[in-house]
Amino acid sequence: MKAEWKPDWATTGRTPAFVGDNGPSQVVFGGNKYLWGNVPAIDVLQLAKNEGRNYDRDVHLLFAASGDLRNVIETVSSIPETFQKSISMVLNDRDPEIVIRNAILLLISLTAEEIKEAVDCMIHIFYSAFLQKNHLDILQGKIRALVADVVQKVDNKPLKSLQAKSWTFGSRILRLILTKEVWCKLLERLDVPINLTVQKAHQIRTAVTLAPSRRDYRERRYMCVFPAHRLSQQRYRMDGLLLPFGASRAQFDTPNPTLFESNQSWPLKDSSDPLEGWNIFDILNKTPRAASSDVYGKLYFYLQYAFKAFIEKSITLNASFQLFNVNAEELSKHLESETFSRIEVSNICDAGYLGCAKTLFSLGPLLQKKSTNPHATLIMLFMNAIEENLTPADQAAAFRNSMAQVVKFLPPPVFRTHPYDPCYLKYMLAADLFRDNDRFFNKYMTKWRFEECGRLANMAMKKNTVVEKWPMRLKKKAGQPGAKEEFDLLFGSGHGNERYVEWQTLE
Numbered sequence: 153m154k155a156e157w158k159p160d161w162a163t164t165g166r167t168p169a170f171v172g173d174n175g176p177s178q179v180v181f182g183g184n185k186y187l188w189g190n191v192p193a194i195d196v197l198q199l200a201k202n203e204g205r206n207y208d209r210d211v212h213l214l215f216a217a218s219g220d221l222r223n224v225i226e227t228v229s230s231i232p233e234t235f236q237k238s239i240s241m242v243l244n245d246r247d248p249e250i251v252i253r254n255a256i257l258l259l260i261s262l263t264a265e266e267i268k269e270a271v272d273c274m275i276h277i278f279y280s281a282f283l284q285k286n287h288l289d290i291l292q293g294k295i296r297a298l299v300a301d302v303v304q305k306v307d308n309k310p311l312k313s314l315q316a317k318s319w320t321f322g323s324r325i326l327r328l329i330l331t332k333e334v335w336c337k338l339l340e341r342l343d344v345p346i347n348l349t350v351q352k353a354h355q356i357r358t359a360v361t362l363a364p365s366r367r368d369y370r371e372r373r374y375m376c377v378f379p380a381h382r383l384s385q386q387r388y389r390m391d392g393l394l395l396p397f398g399a400s401r402a403q404f405d406t407p408n409p410t411l412f413e414s415n416q417s418w419p420l421k422d423s424s425d426p427l428e429g430w431n432i433f434d435i436l437n438k439t440p441r442a443a444s445s446d447v448y449g450k451l452y453f454y455l456q457y458a459f460k461a462f463i464e465k466s467i468t469l470n471a472s473f474q475l476f477n478v479n480a481e482e483l484s485k486h487l488e489s490e491t492f493s494r495i496e497v498s499n500i501c502d503a504g505y506l507g508c509a510k511t512l513f514s515l516g517p518l519l520q521k522k523s524t525n526p527h528a529t530l531i532m533l534f535m536n537a538i539e540e541n542l543t544p545a546d547q548a549a550a551f552r553n554s555m556a557q558v559v560k561f562l563p564p565p566v567f568r569t570h571p572y573d574p575c576y577l578k579y580m581l582a583a584d585l586f587r588d589n590d591r592f593f594n595k596y597m598t599k600w601r602f603e604e605c606g607r608l609a610n611m612a613m614k615k616n617t618v619v620e621k622w623p624m625r626l627k628k629k630a631g632q633p634g635a636k637e638e639f640d641l642l643f644g645s646g647h648g649n650e651r652y653v654e655w656q657t658l659e
Contacts, residue, residue, distance in 0.1 A: 157382070159371035162574050168368040171572060181369070182360035183419035185249060187411065188279070189219045189429040191535065191624075191650050193226035196496045198618045202527035203493075205234040212490065216480045216515055217498040218243040220278070221254050222429050229461035231469065238470040242492075244483050248334045249419070251477040252341050253277075253410050255328055256295065258473055261463050262321040263294045271459040275452065279426045281357050281392030281411060282350060282404040291342045291409070299339045306332045325472040329486065334477055341410050348415035353407035354392075357418045361389045366422055373423070375574050376581060377644035380445035385425075388448050394426060396442050396449030426451060432645050433638075480506065481514045491520045493528050494618070501532040501653075503540065508532070508600050512609035512655065519611075522657045529618050530611070530655040537596045538589055538649045546592065554583035560630035561639045585626055585639070585648050593651050606655065614656045624648050 161168040196215075199207060215223060224241060231239070245251050257274050264270030273287045298319060306315045311333045318327040330338070362370075370389070374382045384397060393404055413419055427435070427447065435447065435454045442449030465471075476486055480500055495518060501511040511532065520528035542550070558579055565575035597603075606612050624647035628635035642648060 157374075157379070158574055159368065159375055161368055161371070161572060162570055165570060168372070168572055169365065170368055170372060180421050180423070181363060181366050182421040182424075183417060184421075185247070185419035187220065187250060187253060187420060188424055188426060189222050190424070191428065191533065191647065192431040193222035193429060194496075194531075194619045194623070195227045195230040196223055196494045196531060196618060197227050197231065199235060200232055202529075202617055203525070205232045207235060208237060210237045211235075211239045212492045212520075213239065213241045214483075214492040214495045214515075214518060215241065215243045215498075216483060216495060217500045218245050218254065218496075219250060219498055220429065221257055223496060225458055225462045228465050228469070228471065229458050231465055235469070238472070240472045240474075242474045242476065242487065242490075244476040244478060244480065246477065246479050248330075248337060248477050249413065251330070251475055252334065252338045255326075255338060255475055256291070256341065256410055258326055258475075259295045259298070260290060261459075261466065262319070262324055262326055263298075264290065267460055267463050270463060271456055274459050275394060275455050276404075277408065277410055278455075279394040280404065281353065281408055283406045283408050284403045285406065288344075288406050288409075296339070296342045299335070299342065303335050303339050306335060322467065323470040324466055327472070327474045329474065329476050331477070341413070344407050344409045345412055345415040348407050348412055350405050350407060352415065353412055356412070356416070357392055358390065360418045360420070360422045361392070363422060369422070372577070373646075375578060376646075378640050381447045381644065384445065384447045384449070388426075394448060394452050394455075396452055397446040399449075428646065430454065432641050436641070481510065484514065484518055487518065490518070491524075492518055493520055493525055495519050495530040497530065497532055499533045499535040502534055502536045503600065504536060508602055509605040509609070512605055512611050516609045516611045516655070516657070519655075519657055521659050523659055526656075527617070528656060529614065531618055532653045532655070534593070534596075534651045534653065535649070537651060538587075538592050541596050541599070542592065550587040551580065551583045553588070554586035555579070557586040557630070558582045561636060582639075582643055585642060589622065589625075589649065589651070602653075607658075610658050611655045612658055614654050616652060616654050618654060619652045621652055622648075622650070623652065624650055 196213060197211065199205065213227065218224070224243065228239065243254060257277060260270050260274050260277065264273065273290050276283055276287055302315070302317045309315060309332045312331050314329055315332055315335060316327065316329045318325060374385065377385060387397060391401060393401055395401065411419065430451065435450050436444070439450045439453040441453045476483065478486060480497065495515055497511055497515060500506045501508050506514070516530060519530050522528065562578055562582055565573065602613065624642060624645070626638060626642060628638050
């Protein structure tokens with residue numbers, strides 16, 4: 153796709169499907185699973201900036217609504233070499249398929265004899281629709297034997313009864329607390345569904361990722377993406393393999409059983425994208441391998457480094473992992489009197505889920521007291537607070553106020569050739585990056601009484617020391633070195649509205 157490429161609706165002069173009643177009305181398309189995180193991974197510990205590089209106590213982390221493993225991997229791989237104590241992590245998610253995939257990925261990291269082999273397998277289990285034979289062999293070897301043994305032993309237990317199993321791998325421990333039903337599903341996910349050929353799996357997946365009815369939605373995304381990255385994105389939509397662009401695909405001839413839950417459907421939305429789960433600036437700047445335009449190749453090499461560091465650090469830190477599959481509100485019932493250095497809750501604090509108050513009351517008591525650890529932090533992510541609370545008047549005013557900045561980064565349209573001319577649409581979309589989100593989020597906090605909720609829960613908001621308030625906000629001003637590149641990458645990433653709030657106990 154050349155730099156001067158235009159969407160089909162613009163070259164044919166028609167109204168795009170995402171406008172009005174001229175096409176599919178749904179905002180999302182495809183499956184309803186969120187198996188991949190859609191905000192960049194964070195290090196929830198930031199030990200050097202908080203407790204200190206030489207902190208001499210064990211660290212306990214809770215990922216209360218973990219989603220995939222990316223925050224766990226980012227956190228463990230970022231721990232300084234000077235930290236010599238151990239680390240324990242509790243991961244919970246209410247979606248059993250997410251917990252199953254996390255368990256499988258951890259088992260790969262814990263059982264593989266060669267780190268290089270484990271890293272390659274983890275990357276493709278995580279993000280590739282198809283696997284090589286050696287990847288499936290890893291699933292069906294030691295891992296299958298371990299899980300099958302548990303399933304056999306709980307055969308006479310009630311389907312919904314909780315069954316726990318711990319394994320020790322050298323200095324590392326994995327404990328799964330799952331219902332018998334989920335244990336059985338875990339075993340099933342190690343085998344390709346019956347009658348699912350690679351050809352059928354490809355058809356099932358591309359019926360979502362390349363659906364003709366969604367062409368305009370895809371091309372709206374490509375319209376915003378850095379031109380050099382469009383071809384790489386299209387290639388991934390076509391073959392679903394997280395590989396460098398020029399790498400051979402020939403041996404990837406087995407459907408990934410952790411993604412294809414059946415022989416009938418693809419579980420993810422058509423917009424699901426591995427790039428959304430990692431920092432695009434780190435991907436491009438920390439991986440000299442792969443061509444600069446091969447953004448998925450860059451991601452592949454970035455994950456090689458991150459996953460390798462994760463495995464190596466988990467060994468030296470005597471890491472232990474506990475996995476649960478319960479609603480976050482119920483988690484405290486399963487954790488006895490344990491408290492944590494960090495509690496990361498993802499965006500269950502958004503108003504459409506638990507909300508801020510319920511999150512504080514249900515998970516706040518699990519945070520270490522300020523008097524015990526002044527750096528103990530509960531981390532909330534608000535993904536929808538801005539968009540869901542903007543009025544039409546707010547949107548119009550914000551657009552007008554942003555134009556003076558947008559024109560410094562996008563070329564002004566010469567003349568409008570089409571009601572939905574890409575140049576004008578880009579202006580509208582880019583305006584969000586310059587909106588005064590602080591003002592709107594302050595209104596949101598007032599509406600939902602954050603300070604009052606905190607007092608009632610014996611908690612208080614604190615200065616952000618773990619993750620920036622707006623980590624994906626534009627940081628450079630027009631004219632500064634690197635400002636245009638930063639704008640182009642952030643504009644194409646779809647990020648910018650993510651707001652993190654950090655809490656500590658009052659005592």
